[in-house]
Amino acid sequence: MKRQKHREFVYIGEPVPQLKEQEHGDFLLLVQESVLFSLEKRGLLSQAQRENAVQLLEQQYRQKRGK
Numbered sequence: 042m043k044r045q046k047h048r049e050f051v052y053i054g055e056p057v058p059q060l061k062e063q064e065h066g067d068f069l070l071l072v073q074e075s076v077l078f079s080l081e082k083r084g085l086l087s088q089a090q091r092e093n094a095v096q097l098l099e100q101q102y103r104q105k106r107g108k
Contacts (some may be wrong), residue, residue, distance in 0.1 A: 070102050 077094050080086040086094070 066102060066106065070098060073098050 074095055077086065077091045078100075081088060081091040
C-alpha cells in the first residue's frame with residue numbers, strides 16, 4: 042500500500058453515511074491510521090506503539106482482502 046501524506050480531518054457534525062468495509066476499506070483504514078497519528082501527536086501513544094498498531098491494522102486489512 043502506498044503511503045500518503047499525513048492529513049488531518051475535522052468532523053463538522055453532519056450525518057455520516059453508512060460505510061461498509063467491502064466498499065470503503067481503504068478509507069476506513071486511513072481513518073484508523075489518522076486516529077493513531079492523532080493519539081501520537083497528543084502524547085498518548087509513542088511512535089513505536091503507533092507504528093506497531095498501523096502494522097497490525099494493515100495485516101488485518103490484507104487478510105480480509107485476501108492478499
